[in-house]
Amino acid sequence: MDLSIHRLVDLEALDPELARLIRRREHSLVSLLELTNELSVSLDPYEIADLVLFNLMGHLGTPKSCLWLLSRDERSEPILLRAYGIQAEKAAGLGALCGPKMCSLMCEREGPLEVGEAAELLAPIDRTLVERAGLALFAPVFARTRLLGIVALGNRVSGETYGPIDKQILQCSLGALGVAVENTSLYSNVAEKNRQLAQAYDQLKENDRLKSEFLRNVNHELRTPLTVILAYSQWLLSEEADDSKKEFLETIHMEGKKLNGLLEQLLDLSAVSAETLEVTLDEFELEPVLEQLFMNRHLGITEGLREFRYGTTGEIPRVRADRHRVHQILEAFVDNAIKFTPQGSKIWLRASVATFGGTEWVRVDVQDDGPGIPAPQLSELFVAFHQGDGSTRRVQGGLGVGLPLARQMAERMGARVEVESEVGKGATFSVFLPISTSGE
Template structure:
């Protein structure tokens, strides 16, 4: 009994009992412990005062209820009316006190207001029975009073008392649960205090040592050992002392919570690893699917460019449509994953709205004819060529048209395009697709652009699908600075619209860079991809040399000169595309290298540029992107302005010109070091790009000056993704410029 009583004492009480048995050192440590424990107690009091006060009030209310019951039973033993009247008054006082306690509990426990109101109603009924029993007793009808107490009052009293006690236990349980929320600082304080007591108790008398060993040191050591094991993620040991009513018990409860939290965190880490593995799998399967898809679509498109019999052309068109449909399903899943990770990149290329409309009509014509639907495609007025992302615009409109055909059984489907100009001279391409189909119920209009939502108002209009198309449309429009919407009513058809930012192609724009006569090395381990790319390039008058591995490409570059660029597949056995590029750059820093890859996330593209590549083309190959990237990459300025350097060499002495070149080399290396440090700080990067633009131009570093100007423009336009790509390319140009300057020093006049 004594041991149990001592174990349930608060830690402060244990210290008080042992203070008389300790030396001056024990007194000092006790004062220190009391001070730290006071801080802990203040936090506990602030945290737990609500439940503690509620528990007391419940106890007081139960006490008043018991006292009232005693008064009722006492009335039956009174012999005078005066005493009975006094008992009646005391009974009313107990009822008033109990009502006051319950009313005080309401603001403390607002979530139990309904139960407390029920208690108030039941106590009113119970006290009414007690008042009636007292009345019968005062009229000397004890038998009536006893029957009333036995049949009505006693059951009501017991039920009310049990409910009060049950609520009291629940509040106490809440109190104990809240106590388990101790923070790490509290646990550290408790451990330090307990260890201090352990040291003090060791030098004390035998009884003090025995008490400290049994009730302080041993629990703390065990809990500390569990803590160390938890740091090693060993959760196999049971945590004791959680039922103790002292601070050791609270510490054990807190440690139990800590263990549970660590296990949850470990599960989250495993889930994150699984998520990364899924993302890696998605990237790999994307490449494996897109590679044969590129060959199917590419070979079909090339075949359609030649003269064919009508039946053969129709079959090939069907193959192309089926391939595009499969490609769309794959893209929906991949695009949604990329959009979810902010990995979609919006391009800006020149395109014709008329061509866009024609392509859409070809893609959905057969599907509409099979259902007997009429198509009407029109452009309001004559639309000029535009700068924008036709691939993503076509993706949105194709989804609208496919849905219109899917949910229409008759009537006409209309696509309209128009340009809108704002007062700020901003230009928008507005497109809408109208149908005469089933329409959409008002309650569904708010969710049609939500992922995984489908229309299912009637069985015959329910179609299989992932429910991602419209959600992707909305996110793509948002990325292009626009918006989407729908107007519809059941039985009256629907009109889906989108509005995206575009830029008109003004007269006098620079013509495309001529590619005819260029000589390009194409490296890909897939024979079908080589055939597709070779066919496209040769139609543009480009001479193509092919290689099926990174090793073969390096050998060709070493033995054959005169290549204007390299198209390099990234996913190859043996030497990967990135490793091949590293080795190319070790031999030649100037030849343009362009990546061919199905992986098109910003991180993948940035990795290519950091490896020393100059461009990136996504598979399946889009011809507009192919010509744009080739034009931009193969037409870059020379690294050095040799004419300017030649003039300086003629005007300066040989040692002076050598010092100039050496100074330029050291400056480039310094810029490279600075660039590494400021690449993630826009303001510092803006200042560095500004300095490089002027200084590099004066030193005859043409391409470096141009690239720094592009970085400055990107920072002004607040385009972080483009800025990271341009900055990585500028770092490659700095390395290449140093190599060229060193070569110029070794071979004067080169």
């Protein structure tokens, strides 16, 4: 190491410019190595965006940067993940207006593109927007040969232009970014598929329980009148009757016994029942339940290009509730938020202590910044099998039973479910859980 330093010092005396380039390349390689190591830690595309943009801004000396990713559902405009030094609204607008053309240019160029080079290919209004934003360079993010997104960098603080070494390091950094994004996507898809399989399994068990309950009800409702029919037909057969009536009575009794046999089979089938819908109250720490829910849903939500965050305010006391039912209620809230928010939205899972009706509760919110819910529809959210109309309001498929079931489960536990929303400002679904009084 000492020998290398001495040689570099000697080189500086002979050729200062060459020594400066060597130092710069060495610094670039160290920066690239640090970025590669950091990218191997996170599976959150938003955290990955932070790591890459901070690394590039620090290394290349620019105060502005943006990262857009392309949606897998082939939407025409890129989705903004992060923007620094530029207002997020302006950066998102740039992606929507200039994104399609820039994507086309990136696929043709397959390398960094300075704004001056792209100016001739952009519409005048697009050029004006880019120049006003203070951006100087656009570069593609590839995984193999597929374009994943675009990074934009601002003018450098030093006033220097981006040289060949800078662009080379930028391409290497974005190559690492492309691999990280692709790996995150693959891992998230597997994790989300596993979660969906587990959810499907739970749904199958619930369907089995409902089937068993239905069979028991049918058995009870049919067995009572059938018992009367069999008893009276048996009594009439034991009495003296002419041959013409006896034949009909025997037919009634025989068919009744067949039906009774079918009911016995249904009863045997219902004996193989799934768990019953019971509520078991217990006192427990809520935060581990919320953390597990966040971990289970995090990758699937962010893979769909929606930001998902979790946090608590202050100390969260123990609650008295059914742990499993609480999880089901929050799953319904999260599913609802995903279903009714566009890509690029944010979803928050939060817990705090709140006062409601003069009583302290543990309040858990699932909040989104989606389109919101019109006031007339708020009262209809918890009506089973009901959803909004087919206009521009919150319209999606589904049976419309998740939220009504969530409220029923909450009421069974002595909890309550509330919703707050305003059109254009998102919605917040909350469950208020009783605080444990044991003091444990």
